[in-house]
Amino acid sequence: MTPSEAHRDNPQADHPDADHPRGAPLPPGRRRPAPYPRGASRRRLRLHRRPRRRPHPRRRGTGPAAAPALVPQIHVHLVAPYYEEPEPTRRARLWAWITSIGRPWQIAAALGLAFAPIPVVGYSVATIWASGVTEARAEYGQANAYALALTPLAIAVMRIVQGGGTLRRLLLLAISLTGLMGAIDLYDPVTWITGVDPS
Structure with a gap:
């Protein structure tokens, strides 16, 4: 076997530290050298050390979501005393009805x-219509008088109900109501019930 073949089979045979893996033994009476040369600061040597690996911070959204904190809910209920509104008086009801018309x-x-007298004639429009x-009624009978008085009254009431009260419609209503008073006779209910005509 040639030396090259022996070296190929055992490459550590020619190494000077083959018998001593940790290095050659020191002669007696000699100390092992210090891990760092004398005069060098340890702080400067620590800079050449391999930095330690820090654990990577956990990315947002990768870990399990934290459970939301339970916030107590407080409900406050205020109960106000109930007072019944007083019933309106007759004057209040009458005024409410009048103001609903206009x-x-x-x-x-x-x-x-309607009731102001005309300067030349001396009578108002309502009294002229009532007469x-x-x-x-005296010339053409009871039925014709009621028909003549109720026709403008019905027109005025229908216009006020549909479109509200205006000055013209309220004036027509006042005149027609006065004319209805001229057509009414106190003996009419007796005639309607019994059929007796006072004439």
């Missing part, structure tokens, strides 16, 4: 125009 100034203006209905 505005107060419109009602006052319509009544003033005309009374003459119609």
